[in-house]
Amino acid sequence: MSVLAIEGLRKSYKGHLxxxxxxxxxxxxxxxxxxxxxxxxxxxxxxxxxxxxxILSLIFPDAGTIRIFGEPSTSVEVRARVGFLPENPFFxxxxxxxxxxxxxxxxxxxxxxxxERRSKAMLERVGMTERAGMPLRKYSxxxxxxxxxxxxxxxxxxxxxxxxxxxxxxxxGRREFRDIILDLKxxxxxxxxxxxxxxxxEAICDRVGILKDGRIATCGRLADLLTPSVKSWEVxxxxxxxxxLQLNGFGGKLLSARGEESLVQVTDEGDLARLIDSIRAQxxxxxxxxxxxxxxxxxxxxxxxx
Amino acid sequence: xxxxxxxxxxFREAIRDRILYLLLVFAVLLIGASRVLSMxxxxxxxxxxxxxxxxxxxxxGTATAVFVGVGLVFKEIEKRTIYTLVSKPxxxxxxxxxxxxxxxxxxxxxxxxxxxxxxxxLLVKGWADASMAGAVFLTFVExxxxxxxxxxxxxxSTPILSSLFTVTVYVIGHLSWGLQMLAERAEGALGRGLCHxxxxxxxxxxxxxxxxxxxHGTPVPAEQLLLGAVYGVSYTVIVLALAxxxxxxxxxx
Numbered sequence: 127m128s129v130l131a132i133e134g135l136r137k138s139y140k141g142h143l144x145x146x147x148x149x150x151x152x153x154x155x156x157x158x159x160x161x162x163x164x165x166x167x168x169x170x171x172x173x174x175x176x177x178x179x180x181i182l183s184l185i186f187p188d189a190g191t192i193r194i195f196g197e198p199s200t201s202v203e204v205r206a207r208v209g210f211l212p213e214n215p216f217f218x219x220x221x222x223x224x225x226x227x228x229x230x231x232x233x234x235x236x237x238x239x240x241x242e243r244r245s246k247a248m249l250e251r252v253g254m255t256e257r258a259g260m261p262l263r264k265y266s267x268x269x270x271x272x273x274x275x276x277x278x279x280x281x282x283x284x285x286x287x288x289x290x291x292x293x294x295x296x297x298x299g300r301r302e303f304r305d306i307i308l309d310l311k312x313x314x315x316x317x318x319x320x321x322x323x324x325x326x327x328e329a330i331c332d333r334v335g336i337l338k339d340g341r342i343a344t345c346g347r348l349a350d351l352l353t354p355s356v357k358s359w360e361v362x363x364x365x366x367x368x369x370x371l372q373l374n375g376f377g378g379k380l381l382s383a384r385g386e387e388s389l390v391q392v393t394d395e396g397d398l399a400r401l402i403d404s405i406r407a408q409x410x411x412x413x414x415x416x417x418x419x420x421x422x423x424x425x426x427x428x429x430x431x432x
Numbered sequence: 433x434x435x436x437x438x439x440x441x442x443f444r445e446a447i448r449d450r451i452l453y454l455l456l457v458f459a460v461l462l463i464g465a466s467r468v469l470s471m472x473x474x475x476x477x478x479x480x481x482x483x484x485x486x487x488x489x490x491x492x493g494t495a496t497a498v499f500v501g502v503g504l505v506f507k508e509i510e511k512r513t514i515y516t517l518v519s520k521p522x523x524x525x526x527x528x529x530x531x532x533x534x535x536x537x538x539x540x541x542x543x544x545x546x547x548x549x550x551x552x553x554l555l556v557k558g559w560a561d562a563s564m565a566g567a568v569f570l571t572f573v574e575x576x577x578x579x580x581x582x583x584x585x586x587x588x589s590t591p592i593l594s595s596l597f598t599v600t601v602y603v604i605g606h607l608s609w610g611l612q613m614l615a616e617r618a619e620g621a622l623g624r625g626l627c628h629x630x631x632x633x634x635x636x637x638x639x640x641x642x643x644x645x646x647x648h649g650t651p652v653p654a655e656q657l658l659l660g661a662v663y664g665v666s667y668t669v670i671v672l673a674l675a676x677x678x679x680x681x682x683x684x685x
Contacts, residue, residue, distance in 0.1 A: 139685070179515075179684070182515075182518075182519040183518070183519075184514075184515055184518060184519065184683070184684045185683035185684060185685065186681060186683060202521045202522065202523055203521065205519060205520060205521040206521040208519070210515070210516065210519040211516075212512065212515040212516060215512070215515075215516065216511045216512045216513055217513060217516070218441065218445065218513055220444065220445055220448040220449075221441075221444070225444075229437060229441055230516070230520065232433065232434065232436075232437035233434055233437055233438075233517070233520040233521070233522055234520065234521060235433055235434065235521075274516075277516060278516075
């Protein structure tokens with residue numbers, strides 16, 4: 127059974143005085159299987175947060191169905207098995223980190239000892255044990271994101287939904303969040319997250335979906351979506367001018383030229399060999415040759431531009 | 433358990449919010465002022481202390497109910513704290529009930545402190561009597577209803593509009609008798625109908641006001657207290673149910 131199944135989802139927002147309305151989601155279909163890490167990608171305003179809010183019944187779709195573990199997403203029982211971290215989370219700033227987690231523990235109906243145990247473990251997991259007694263109003267953005275992750279995981283959820291979890295984190299924080307997500311996957315949990323930071327998505331996702339015009343434009347395993355072979359090469363060299371080299375007849379493209387140094391891109395293996403021969407023949411110095419594979423960024427840019 | 437968790441969190445928020453302490457200080461100051469005022473008049477000192485004291489309890493209680501009440505739900509949506517709350521295994525009516533109960537606890541503490549202060553004042557003078565408790569009790573029932581009304585409006589409107597609506601209902605509720613009189617004197621059928629409709633829909637808050645009787649030493653029958661309580665609580669339940677209904681399908685943008 128799939129963890130999440132969305133069919134024909136539609137949502138529009140009303141404008142001023144309810145006269146105009148803008149359709150944000152236009153027939154979205156999506157299935158997420160158990161144990162996978164799924165990345166929902168899309169530009170700002172593409173409808174990523176709207177989709178997530180509908181999954182969690184924070185807003186209601188105009189049409190379509192959402193099922194979590196086979197149950198309607200509006201079911202209260204289902205939400206006991208789900209964890210959620212919203213984008214740029216705002217929390218009760220008058221609570222301390224410990225009180226905050228205790229409060230969420232109560233919403234799951236955990237008895238006191240259980241809440242204590244879980245809060246302590248969560249604080250440790252997100253590296254906030256030492257700040258547990260501090261009110262949230264004194265937390266930095268990164269610290270709020272961490273305590274937010276702790277509340278999302280307090281019920282040891284089977285399905286974790288994270289809206290832009292990496293935004294506002296420094297490089298160390300991002301690495302730690304990545305590790306937490308990979309650890310969730312290792313423990314058999316299903317993770318659904320939205321992001322526009324493609325390098326993070328590429329590092330941790332099994333599958334991605336690109337949201338465009340209110341629908342999933344492309345969806346699949348990264349390995350299937352990205353061609354594994356080298357697509358082009360970038361050659362850095364100094365000495366002879368690019369124009370002089372081109373006389374030898376290869377189809378390269380000058381990407382940049384700074385002083386003596388040039389950066390050229392070629393897409394054909396034969397061209398690469400001819401370029402290197404030319405540089406050597408004209409007593410130039412070869413500085414670097416790097417192969418360029420298809421990245422998620424390439425795929426994303428292609429899809430968004432289409 | 434879940435409702436209680438939300439209620440206690442709401443209570444904690446109010447307690448850590450300095451505005452509430454300020455209200456309490458004002459109430460204490462006002463009750464103190466009634467003593468000063470009574471010194472300036474001859475004879476009816478006891479009535480003045482009781483009158484101003486009871487009015488202060490009602491006024492500050494109502495101010496808390498309205499101005500904290502209208503922000504309860506709105507703040508959760510505005511600050512987006514509701515996202516993590518409603519996505520937990522709770523139903524929305526539990527959220528409304530929790531927020532409501534939280535403020536009721538705040539009001540209970542608030543009214544208790546003010547009443548204790550007033551009783552202390554009267555005790556020193558030797559004017560303390562049990563009938564005061566009846567007036568405070570019905571004032572508290574009125575606060576239960578006013579809080580529910582504030583929450584009802586705030587479940588679909590902004591705090592400014594909600595406070596305006598709530599205060600309007602409060603004022604009309606105390607002038608309910610006037611509506612019936614107005615209906616009799618109104619010329620058009622539409623005006624008469626409107627006055628009658630308002631009279632039947634809006635609560636008659638004067639049924640919960642026995643402060644005048646207590647101040648003048650008129651005994652308040654137990655049935656009147658009981659009927660008042662039943663009236664106020666029934667109205668509260670209906671208003672809360674309406675708030676829950678409106679909140680059930682609301683989008684949190």
